[in-house]
Amino acid sequence: MSAFIDLRSDTVTRPTEGMRKAMYDAEVGDDVFREDPTVNAFQQKVAAMFGMESGVFVPSGTMGNQLALNVQSQPGDEVICDRTAHIYNYESAAGPFLSGIQFMLLQGKQGILSADLVASGFRGHNDWDPRTSIVALENTTNKGGGAWYTKQALSEIATVARNHNVALHIDGARIWNAAVASAIPLSFFGEVADTISVCFSKALGAPVGSMVLSRNELRADILRKRKMWGGGMRQVGVLAAAASYGIHNHLPLLEEDHRRAREFALFLQEFRMFSVNPSEVHTNIVLFDVNEGSVAEVLETLRKHGVGMVPFGPKTIRAVFHFQVGDEDLNRVKQVFAKLYT
Numbered sequence: 001m002s003a004f005i006d007l008r009s010d011t012v013t014r015p016t017e018g019m020r021k022a023m024y025d026a027e028v029g030d031d032v033f034r035e036d037p038t039v040n041a042f043q044q045k046v047a048a049m050f051g052m053e054s055g056v057f058v059p060s061g062t063m064g065n066q067l068a069l070n071v072q073s074q075p076g077d078e079v080i081c082d083r084t085a086h087i088y089n090y091e092s093a094a095g096p097f098l099s100g101i102q103f104m105l106l107q108g109k110q111g112i113l114s115a116d117l118v119a120s121g122f123r124g125h126n127d128w129d130p131r132t133s134i135v136a137l138e139n140t141t142n143k144g145g146g147a148w149y150t151k152q153a154l155s156e157i158a159t160v161a162r163n164h165n166v167a168l169h170i171d172g173a174r175i176w177n178a179a180v181a182s183a184i185p186l187s188f189f190g191e192v193a194d195t196i197s198v199c200f201s202k203a204l205g206a207p208v209g210s211m212v213l214s215r216n217e218l219r220a221d222i223l224r225k226r227k228m229w230g231g232g233m234r235q236v237g238v239l240a241a242a243a244s245y246g247i248h249n250h251l252p253l254l255e256e257d258h259r260r261a262r263e264f265a266l267f268l269q270e271f272r273m274f275s276v277n278p279s280e281v282h283t284n285i286v287l288f289d290v291n292e293g294s295v296a297e298v299l300e301t302l303r304k305h306g307v308g309m310v311p312f313g314p315k316t317i318r319a320v321f322h323f324q325v326g327d328e329d330l331n332r333v334k335q336v337f338a339k340l341y342t
Contacts, residue, residue, distance in 0.1 A: 005329045006308045010174075010257075010284060010322035013205040019245045026241035030234050031057075032227070038237030042244050043211065046198065051190030052213040056222050057240060058231050061173045062091045064197030064210040066098055067229075069134060071214075071221040072167040072195065075100025077133040080121040084111045084143035086171055087136055098229070102130060110280060111144025113137065115156035122164055135161045138171040139178045139189075143312070146261070146285030148178035151188060158192035167194040173210075176203040177283040180254040203254055203284070204246030205323060209239050250323050257284040257321040260330050264319065267334055273341050284321040287312060305336045 006012045015023070029035035039057050047055035058064045065087050069079060079095065081088055083105040087095060095101045104121045106113055123129035135157065140146045149157075161168040170193045172178070179186055189196055196213040200206035212222055226232060233239075265278040265286050276288035290298050295311045302309060312318035321330075 004306050004308060005325060005333055007319040007321065007325065007333070008308045008310045010202045010205075010320050012308075013322055013324045015205070015207050015242060016249075018249065019205070019242050022241045022245040023238045026237040028235035028237035031236045032232045032234060036235060036237045036240075038244075039240040042237075042240040045244070046211055046247075047213055049186045050196060050198070050213050051187035052196065053216040054214050054219040054222075056212045056214075056219065056226060057233075057236060058210050058212060058226055059208060059233065061086075061171075061197055061199040061202075061210040062094060063226070063229060063231050064199075064212045065091065065136075065169075065171050066094045067212050067222050067225055068169045068195035068197055068214070069095055069101060069136070070099040070225055071218050072169070073099055073101050073133040074131075076130060077101050078104050078123065078130040079134045079136050080104045080106065080118060080132060081136040082106055082108045082111045082113055082138065082141070082144075084108075084141065085136060085138050086142055086173065087138075089143065101133075104132065108144075110147035111138055111141030112147050112149060112153070113157065114153065115160050118157050119160050132164065132166055134167045134169050136169045136171060138173070140174040140181075140283050140285070142173070142285070145280055145287040145318075146174070146177065146283035147280070148182050148282055150182065151184050154184075154189070154192045168192060169194065170196045172196050173199040174203055174283065176251055177254055177258070180251070181258055181283050200243035200246055203257075203322070204243065204250045206239070206243040206246045209243050253323040254284070257323060257325075258282075260284075260325065260327070261286050261319075261321045264321070264330060264333065267337070271337065271341050286319045286321075287316055288319075289315045290317065291315075301340060302336065305340065307333055307336050 026038045043055035140148045200209045261284050265281040268276040273292045274288050309319045
């Protein structure tokens with residue numbers, strides 16, 4: 001039987017031989033004592049890439065996002081974000097639980113907010129109004145199907161945030177995809193944002209790890225809260241080495257992931273059973289609707305034929321392309337769909 005083609009997420013990749021060797025060869029120390037040379041160098045490197053002063057390696061993107069929200073807010077504050085945002089939908093209500101914050105949810109397009117929409121989310125200054133402390137953007141958007149922010153949109157939203165004297169956080173779990181698709185330099189994101197979380201275990205294929213990027217003045221608080229929340233790790237250089245390998249070797253492959261996603265979306269147009277809008281496929285994520293039958297039935301049938309995808313709504317399926325799904329795999333996926341649904 002052919003190998004299973006896993007399009008459930010770009011988190012399902014396995015470390016390559018080269019990545020494993022980089023992990024094996026990494027020089028390590030105790031990071032809680034700030035003595036791991038590999039992670040120290042990597043934090044400085046990634047911060048410099050984004051034009052930020054500080055980088056703090058953390059176990060997960062959720063921890064990265066929540067640290068950024070926590071150190072820039074007070075209990076009772078409000079965070080403006082899109083209603084589809086990962087920080088609201090997929091982080092186990094961590095914002096209210098860990099930081100005592102709530103969310104002002106706005107309805108953007110594919111998870112993308114405009115400056116005017118952001119401006120509409122600020123409350124008044126009455127005693128009964130929650131205080132807005134952060135505007136949070138997701139780039140690319142997960143539930144929005146991999147859409148990304150333009151340079152102009154980011155600049156305009158940053159201006160709104162600064163005019164209201166609030167922080168701008170970018171959830172950059174897939175910011176590598178956004179940068180490749182938009183051709184926006186990574187350093188620009190650091191110019192507009194106060195904090196950024198970047199993930200290494202999605203687009204770049206590392207087994208573990210994200211990073212919180214910020215100004216130096218937030219670093220001590222981020223490090224203390226990281227330890228408080230159980231994120232203080234020891235010989236973490238083995239993980240930083242994997243992430244660094246991913247930046248050097250897998251970042252250049254993202255454009256091909258995007259191409260395959262668009263090709264798959266165009267292919268799906270041929271099937272009456274499914275609805276898809278290829279013009280809304282901007283990076284490596286394809287969202288498509290099931291017109292006949294149920295999502296669960298389609299996913300189970302695909303699984304039995306060696307293809308994995310996930311439900312993403314009552315009638316919606318998500319497929320995510322990554323560097324371990326090549327052209328041969330895409331062709332086999334097409335063959336499965338043609339056999340089952342033509």
